[in-house]
Amino acid sequence: MGLPALGLLLAAALLRTEAALPARSFQIDFERDCFRKDGAPFRYVSGSVHYARVPRPAWRDRLLRLYMAGLNAVQVYVPWNYHEPQPGVYDFTGDRDVEAFLDLAAELGLLVILRPGPYICAEWEMGGLPAWLLWKADIILRSTDPAYLAAVDAWLHVLLPKVKPRLYQHGGNIISVQVENEYGSYYACDPSYLQHLLGTFRALLGPEVLLFTTDGAQVEELRCGTLQGLYATVDFGPDSNVTEAFGAQRHIEPRGPLVNSEYYTGWLDYWGGPHASTSATLVAQGLADMLQLGANVNMYMFHGGTNFAYWSGADFKGQYKPVTTSYDYDAPLSEAGDPTEKLFAIRTVISKYADLLDVLDVLSPSGPIQSQFPLIFETVKQAHGFMLYRTQLPRDILAPATLSAPPHSICDRGYVMLQKEYQGTLERDGQTELRVKGKAGDTLDVLLENMGRISFGANFSDFKGLLGNLSLDSRLLRKWLIYPLAIDAAIQQGWPHAALPKSSCRGRAGPAFYTGTFETPGIAWDTFVKFPGWSKGQLWINGFNLGRYWPHQGPQQTLFVPGSILRVGCPNNITVLELEGAPPNPFLLFLDQPLFNRTFNHSPMDKE
Ligand SMILES: CCCCNC(=S)N1C[C@H](O)[C@@H](O)[C@@H](O)[C@H]1CO
Numbered sequence: 001m002g003l004p005a006l007g008l009l010l011a012a013a014l015l016r017t018e019a020a021l022p023a024r025s026f027q028i029d030f031e032r033d034c035f036r037k038d039g040a041p042f043r044y045v046s047g048s049v050h051y052a053r054v055p056r057p058a059w060r061d062r063l064l065r066l067y068m069a070g071l072n073a074v075q076v077y078v079p080w081n082y083h084e085p086q087p088g089v090y091d092f093t094g095d096r097d098v099e100a101f102l103d104l105a106a107e108l109g110l111l112v113i114l115r116p117g118p119y120i121c122a123e124w125e126m127g128g129l130p131a132w133l134l135w136k137a138d139i140i141l142r143s144t145d146p147a148y149l150a151a152v153d154a155w156l157h158v159l160l161p162k163v164k165p166r167l168y169q170h171g172g173n174i175i176s177v178q179v180e181n182e183y184g185s186y187y188a189c190d191p192s193y194l195q196h197l198l199g200t201f202r203a204l205l206g207p208e209v210l211l212f213t214t215d216g217a218q219v220e221e222l223r224c225g226t227l228q229g230l231y232a233t234v235d236f237g238p239d240s241n242v243t244e245a246f247g248a249q250r251h252i253e254p255r256g257p258l259v260n261s262e263y264y265t266g267w268l269d270y271w272g273g274p275h276a277s278t279s280a281t282l283v284a285q286g287l288a289d290m291l292q293l294g295a296n297v298n299m300y301m302f303h304g305g306t307n308f309a310y311w312s313g314a315d316f317k318g319q320y321k322p323v324t325t326s327y328d329y330d331a332p333l334s335e336a337g338d339p340t341e342k343l344f345a346i347r348t349v350i351s352k353y354a355d356l357l358d359v360l361d362v363l364s365p366s367g368p369i370q371s372q373f374p375l376i377f378e379t380v381k382q383a384h385g386f387m388l389y390r391t392q393l394p395r396d397i398l399a400p401a402t403l404s405a406p407p408h409s410i411c412d413r414g415y416v417m418l419q420k421e422y423q424g425t426l427e428r429d430g431q432t433e434l435r436v437k438g439k440a441g442d443t444l445d446v447l448l449e450n451m452g453r454i455s456f457g458a459n460f461s462d463f464k465g466l467l468g469n470l471s472l473d474s475r476l477l478r479k480w481l482i483y484p485l486a487i488d489a490a491i492q493q494g495w496p497h498a499a500l501p502k503s504s505c506r507g508r509a510g511p512a513f514y515t516g517t518f519e520t521p522g523i524a525w526d527t528f529v530k531f532p533g534w535s536k537g538q539l540w541i542n543g544f545n546l547g548r549y550w551p552h553q554g555p556q557q558t559l560f561v562p563g564s565i566l567r568v569g570c571p572n573n574i575t576v577l578e579l580e581g582a583p584p585n586p587f588l589l590f591l592d593q594p595l596f597n598r599t600f601n602h603s604p605m606d607k608e
Pocket residue numbers: 120121122123181182235262267268315
């Protein structure tokens with residue numbers, strides 16, 4: 001392609017910058033029975049932490065432990081009575097600073113599932129309803145009783161304006177909001193009450209936020225607890241049959257994501273009764289069964305904490321049963337915040353389902369840029385490294401179709417995945433076509449690598465990225481999400497070591513991060529690292545970017561590692577971004593000599 005055409009193409013690409021709008025969406029895909037976050041399939045693995053049961057100085061510790069266990073969201077109740085001790089008197093300070101708790105979760109990269117009630121149950125005093133409601137002795141709680149609704153609306157008009165700017169669609173981290181709580185278990189069964197709440201939540205939160213209900217996984221409980229316009233979810237513990245329980249949800253929601261909003265990791269204690277104890281193995285197995293189904297799960301409780309002061313509630317089953325001060329719940333994180341055997345069992349399960357590409361929230365914290373056609377690095381002000389281009393197949397492609405790029409428009413290498421399965425590599429001066437097949441809506445990703453801008457010999461600017469439009473059987477692919485990747489920043493901040501649970505990993509085809517640690521033998525000398533059987537990628541040790549490796553291409557087979565970046569007497573963190581395919585049992589070798597030339601003597605170290 002001559003320069004003018006390339007120039008024109010470039011101009012066209014540049015002209016399209018106005019189309020670049022930030023995409024922040026969290027919706028239900030009723031076709032593919034999943035959530036979509038920014039247009040991409042998304043599944044949450046969440047845990048309940050109640051800020052009202054944890055002193056504020058410990059919030060960061062508890063949320064970080066939840067994050068490091070591999071969860072990507074935290075479910076949060078808002079107890080009305082904790083914030084409105086007297087009618088019209090509000091307290092959001094100190095341990096009651098719910099905004100600070102939500103913002104801390106956001107800072108730690110956690111999404112939030114918010115449950116503002118107004119009734120929350122939770123073994124909390126009066127289920128979160130303020131005791132002063134009972135000054136009107138004949139009030140009918142959780143109904144369309146005008147006195148009750150007046151107090152509810154006044155409270156929601158104070159609380160929900162604090163929530164709205166933190167909604168995911170507004171740049172925050174709250175992905176969904178629950179209306180009421182297990183209303184199907186309440187005798188009143190007043191659908192006008194739920195309808196009123198729906199109206200108030202929509203008026204104060206806007207049309208985009210995902211609103212849902214939660215009820216026990218029994219059809220009779222779902223009958224009164226659900227409402228058109230509120231996505232119905234269920235709750236059940238490890239002693240339930242997963243298929244039957246989600247079958248109850250499907251009775252109300254035949255399509256949409258499976259959601260267990262309260263997967264009981266333990267249970268509450270009553271005065272006079274035994275401390276609850278639920279087997280870690282049973283809890284982990286139930287979690288694995290649900291994740292295998294692709295379900296979204298919130299573990300109730302991940303961390304229970306304590307019913308300080310007079311905040312413990314009570315159950316009534318023909319007999320008054322007050323709940324204890326400890327809300328340990330036999331949860332994965334103990335009342336005092338200590339990890340338990342159950343936490344490690346859960347972390348192991350999650351690590352088997354952790355999806356590295358879900359870490360786009362970390363690697364691309366500003367979120368994707370939405371554009372009709374691909375944008376180049378320079379348009380989005382990305383200098384070096386990698387960008388991820390994502391779109392969906394526009395139609396079923398049941399027979400292999402040709403995915404193609406204009407010649408020389410791949411600057412410089414594009415690693416193609418369909419539904420996260422590696423399809424092959426598009427190259428600047430090489431292969432520009434691949435054969436793919438899939439279903440409408442399948443996610444097509446192109447991880448685009450900048451291999452370095454021309455330093456001599458060209459009379460044009462060496463722009464980077466997808467400089468042209470990809471097509472499928474000659475029909476242009478549109479509606480792209482573009483993620484500039486800040487990999488170095490994430491690694492320097494401790495990702496993925498702090499985030500991804502350690503698990504024995506087997507090599508896979510296509511782009512993937514591999515992490516590990518190693519000890520030096522008491523010295524920190526210069527060394528050379530070799531990649532037996534690896535293909536091409538990038539290497540970091542202790543946050544230092546050592547550069548590109550490409551033993552598949554050669555000639556060099558090792559990377560130089562300066563001794564100055566190594567640590568003695570403590571683990572060294574190593575992160576590998578392999579782009580085309582790691583060996584089945586990935587390992588690295590440290591040598592005291594460089595290998596500058598690709599050898600073909602098939603020595604054991606060269607074994608693929
Ligand atoms: C014996 C408790 C019966 C009601 N509560 C139930 S089932 N639960 C569901 C309820 O939504 C939650 O807030 C918690 O109260 C949980 C028990 O920890």
